[in-house]
Amino acid sequence: MKIFTKNEYSPLRSVIVGSAQKSAWPIDDTAFDHSIDASTYEGTLIRGPLPVHVTEEAEEDLNRLIDILVKERVTVYRPQITQSHWSYSARDILLTVGNRIIECPTQYSSRAREAELYPYLRSAECEWIRAPRPQTKDDPQFDAANVCKFDDKLLYLVSSTGNQAGAEWLQQQVGTDFEVIVWEGVYAFAHIDSTISSLNKDTILVNGSRVTEDTLPQFLQGHKKIWVNDVVARDFYQFPFASKWIGLNILSIDPETVIVDAIQTGVIEQLTEEGFRVIKTPLRHSRTLGGGFHCATLDLERACE
Numbered sequence: 649m650k651i652f653t654k655n656e657y658s659p660l661r662s663v664i665v666g667s668a669q670k671s672a673w674p675i676d677d678t679a680f681d682h683s684i685d686a687s688t689y690e691g692t693l694i695r696g697p698l699p700v701h702v703t704e705e706a707e708e709d710l711n712r713l714i715d716i717l718v719k720e721r722v723t724v725y726r727p728q729i730t731q732s733h734w735s736y737s738a739r740d741i742l743l744t745v746g747n748r749i750i751e752c753p754t755q756y757s758s759r760a761r762e763a764e765l766y767p768y769l770r771s772a773e774c775e776w777i778r779a780p781r782p783q784t785k786d787d788p789q790f791d792a793a794n795v796c797k798f799d800d801k802l803l804y805l806v807s808s809t810g811n812q813a814g815a816e817w818l819q820q821q822v823g824t825d826f827e828v829i830v831w832e833g834v835y836a837f838a839h840i841d842s843t844i845s846s847l848n849k850d851t852i853l854v855n856g857s858r859v860t861e862d863t864l865p866q867f868l869q870g871h872k873k874i875w876v877n878d879v880v881a882r883d884f885y886q887f888p889f890a891s892k893w894i895g896l897n898i899l900s901i902d903p904e905t906v907i908v909d910a911i912q913t914g915v916i917e918q919l920t921e922e923g924f925r926v927i928k929t930p931l932r933h934s935r936t937l938g939g940g941f942h943c944a945t946l947d948l949e950r951a952c953e
Contacts, residue, residue, distance in 0.1 A: 651774035658950035662723040666738035668706035674758035727765035737939035743792035753779035790814035793839035805840040848903035889938035897940025
C-alpha cells in the first residue's frame with residue numbers, strides 16, 4: 649500500500665471511508681463534553697449508542713459513496729470495527745502528508761487509539777509519526793481535519809481543536825517539505841473543511857459567511873474563488889453535531905470532479921457553472937454524525953506530480 653498526498657484534488661487512487669456501524673458518543677471524554685457544552689443549540693447530545701435507524705441510514709449512504717468511488721477506479725478501505733466508536737469521520741485523527749502518516753495529538757481521549765481501526769496501514773510504505781498525547785492545554789494539539797493541503801503548503805486552522813503549539817510541532821515533523829501556514833481568527837469551533845476547500849491548483853471553494861477577501865491567507869489571494877453564501881440545512885437526529893455548513897464539505901476525486909450532497913442544489917449549480925463534473929449523492933446524517941464527504945474519508949494516495 650502506497651501513501652502519498654500533498655493536496656486535496658489530484659486524482660484519488662486510494663482512500664479510507666469511515667463507518668457508522670456501532671457508532672456511539674463517548675461517555676467519559678472531558679474534551680468531548682466541553683465541545684457539546686459550547687454549542688449554541690438549546691438541547692444536548694445524549695451519550696452512548698446511536699439508534700439503529702441512524703446508523704443503518706448513515707451506512708447506506710457511505711455504501712453509495714463507496715460504489716461511486718469504485719466506479720471512479722478508486723481503491724477503498726474501511727475501518728475494522730470491533731467495538732463502539734465515533735470514527736464516522738475517518739479524516740479527523742490521521743493526517744496523510746507526503747509519504748507520512750501522522751497520528752495527530754487530538755484532545756479527544758476517546759479517539760487517541762483510533763489508528764488501531766486500521767491495522768493494514770502498519771504495512772504501508774510510509775513514515776509513521778505518532779504525536780505525544782496532550783497533557784495540558786498548552787501542549788501541541790490538533791486534529792488532521794484542522795489542516796488543508798496545498799501542495800507545498802499546509803493551511804492550519806487555529807480553533808478549539810487546534811492550537812499554535814500544534815502548528816509548530818507539525819512544522820517540525822514535515823521539515824522543509826511543507827510550509828505550515830497558521831490561519832487564525834476565522835472559525836473557532838473545530839475543523840477547516842467546511843470553511844475552505846481546494847478544488848484544483850488555482851481554484852478554492854470558500855464559505856462566504858466566515859471568510860472575506862481580506863482574511864484569506866496571502867498565498868490564496870490570487871486563486872479563483874467560488875464564494876458560497878448559504879447552503880441547505882440538513883435535518884438531524886436530536887442534536888446537530890455539525891452546523892448546516894457541513895453541506896459545504898465536499899470530496900474532490902480529481903481536478904475536474906467533486907462529490908457533493910445531493911440536496912445542495914445551489915452549490916452544485918455554482919460548481920457546474922464553473923465547469924466541474926459534480927457527482928450527487930445523499931449524506932443524510934452529516935449533521936447528526938458531524939461529517940460530510942471530506943470528513944468521512946481519508947485520502948491515502950493521490951496521483952500528485
